[in-house]
Every structure is written in structure tokens, then in C-alpha cells.
Amino acid sequence: MTTLLVPARRSFLSSSGKATLSVAAIALLAGRADLASAAAGDAARDVDILNVALGLEHEAINAYQLGATSGLLQKPVLDVAVLFQSHHKSHRDALITTIEKMGGKPVAEKSINDYAKALNAASLTSQADVLNLAARLEMGATNAYLGVIPAFKDHNLAQIAGRLAADETMHWTALTSALGRPLPTKALSFGA
Amino acid sequence: MRAHHVALTCLAVLATQAGADEALDAKALYEARCGGCHALDADRTGPHHAGVYGRRAGSVAGFAYSPALAGSRIVWNEVTLERWLRDPEALIPGQRMNVRVSDPAERRAIIGYLRAAR
Numbered sequence A: 001m002t003t004l005l006v007p008a009r010r011s012f013l014s015s016s017g018k019a020t021l022s023v024a025a026i027a028l029l030a031g032r033a034d035l036a037s038a039a040a041g042d043a044a045r046d047v048d049i050l051n052v053a054l055g056l057e058h059e060a061i062n063a064y065q066l067g068a069t070s071g072l073l074q075k076p077v078l079d080v081a082v083l084f085q086s087h088h089k090s091h092r093d094a095l096i097t098t099i100e101k102m103g104g105k106p107v108a109e110k111s112i113n114d115y116a117k118a119l120n121a122a123s124l125t126s127q128a129d130v131l132n133l134a135a136r137l138e139m140g141a142t143n144a145y146l147g148v149i150p151a152f153k154d155h156n157l158a159q160i161a162g163r164l165a166a167d168e169t170m171h172w173t174a175l176t177s178a179l180g181r182p183l184p185t186k187a188l189s190f191g192a
Numbered sequence B: 001m002r003a004h005h006v007a008l009t010c011l012a013v014l015a016t017q018a019g020a021d022e023a024l025d026a027k028a029l030y031e032a033r034c035g036g037c038h039a040l041d042a043d044r045t046g047p048h049h050a051g052v053y054g055r056r057a058g059s060v061a062g063f064a065y066s067p068a069l070a071g072s073r074i075v076w077n078e079v080t081l082e083r084w085l086r087d088p089e090a091l092i093p094g095q096r097m098n099v100r101v102s103d104p105a106e107r108r109a110i111i112g113y114l115r116a117a118r
Helices: A006-029 A033-068 A075-101 A112-118 A127-151 A155-178 B002-023 B026-033 B078-086 B104-116
Strands: none
Touching (some): A033 A075, A033 A127, A075 A127, B026 B104, B078 B104
16 A cells, blocks of 8 residues: 555655755754745645645545445446555555655545535436546546646655656546547647 | 757647647646646635636635635736746745646636636
């Protein structure tokens, strides 16, 4: 589960995490409070980005929950939905651990009814509807992760965002082929 | 130096082509780039977008904005949305969106879509 992110997170915490702290500490010792607070500010901004990502993962987990319990998914597709949900749960767990280690407060999950309302789950009447919703969310999450990469101050976190985007792209591709839709004809159709 | 220049030119051409194609389908562009976090009618990770054009920034009741966005005095229009999508942190330091749209044609298409979303 957290194995996906733990190595990167460890190296972040053991190398750059400490480096950030010591830059701040040295800056304070040298009477450069401006530098010290800049380092802390960078971490706080990265935590903000991770928390927005965590919100996306909460939503994805609940969307798959709504799909899996809708009675609309048949057996092999249902298994894939549950597998993808488990990936999103691993993403969530890894993001929560990282946010906490950085001294942030992970954003809370809403109730499943809130997600059902926001995603208009009542309008889902077929397996294809559920797969369409999932594909739309996975595409949006892929682009969201790609879109925030340049904003990270810490390159290790940017790499994690890239790895999360790769998982979401893999989901989107599988869903697209399950729906019998063509793959993009153009390269570079994600991100930017 | 020269290779660099050629590479940059190629990238610019690529970006222009992508913009030209996707501008034809602003809804698809909105769904792909913004739909991970936003919807027109529902607050999700980001606030709902119906009526955002002409709305004061940070004014959707019940949405947990960053203090920076909630306290900003900006009204969303052609100019402010262009600056926001080019670089949200440059417009409102301390914001929590952090997503940029780098291609000008794509920004124009998305802003047009938001303007029509009532």
C-alpha cells in the first residue's frame, strides 16, 4: 500500500527535509529571519498542494465506492473498479503520512452523500455511465497532478505528483478501452 | 545554442497546434484541465464555476477558500482570469489552486467557456 510512496518520502525526509530545516535554522542563527521564514513558507505551500491532491483522492475513492455499490457494474469490471479504488486509497494514505510529517493538517473526507450530490451520482443508470464518470475523473486527476508539478518547491514531491499522475493515466487508459473508445491520436494530449 | 533555438521553435509550434485544435472544443478542454477539481454547479475540491465571470473572487458561501483568495478584492473578468490561469500565485500569493494553463489559446478558450457558464 504505502510502498508506492514510502521510498521517495523517506529520501525526501532524510535528505531535503533535514536540509530545509537546517537552512531555516542556520538562517535564524545568522539573524536572517527572512530566509528562515522563506524556507518554512516553501514547505507550507507544498503542503497546500498536497492537501488539494488529497481532496481529489478522497473524491475518487468515494466515486468508485458509489460505482461499486450501484449494482450497475458486472463482474470483471467491478473487480477492476475495486482495484482502482485500492490504488486511490494507497495514494490517500501516502499523502496523509507525508502531509503529517511535514507538520500539516490533512484535509478531511466528506460524507459519501456529499460526493454523490457533487458528482450527480443519481444520474448514473448503466455500467457505461459509471465508467464514463470514472474516466472523466481520472483524466481530470491526471491533468491536475501534471498541472501542479511546476509549483512544488521540493523536487521529490514533484516526482511523487508525476508518479500519481502515471497511476491515474493507467486507470484512464483501461477505462477508455473498456468503453471501446479510441486512444488519443495526438501525442502530448495530457497536461500543459 | 542553435539546437536550443530549434527545440524552442518546435515546442512553440507544438503548443500552437494543440491550442488551435482544442480551442474548437472548449467544453472538452474545461473538463480535461479543470474538471478534476471543478464543476459548473457543484463545489468540489475547487468552488463551482457557474456565474464565476463577474463574481468577486472567494465569494462562494460555504467553500473553504485560502485566506489569500478570500481576502482578495479581485473580480473575475477577462483580464483577471487570464492572469490567474497564467500563474495563480503571481496574481494572488498564498492561493491554493496552483494549476497553470501555459498555452494562451487554451486560456482564451477556457475563459470564453467560463464567461458563458451562467
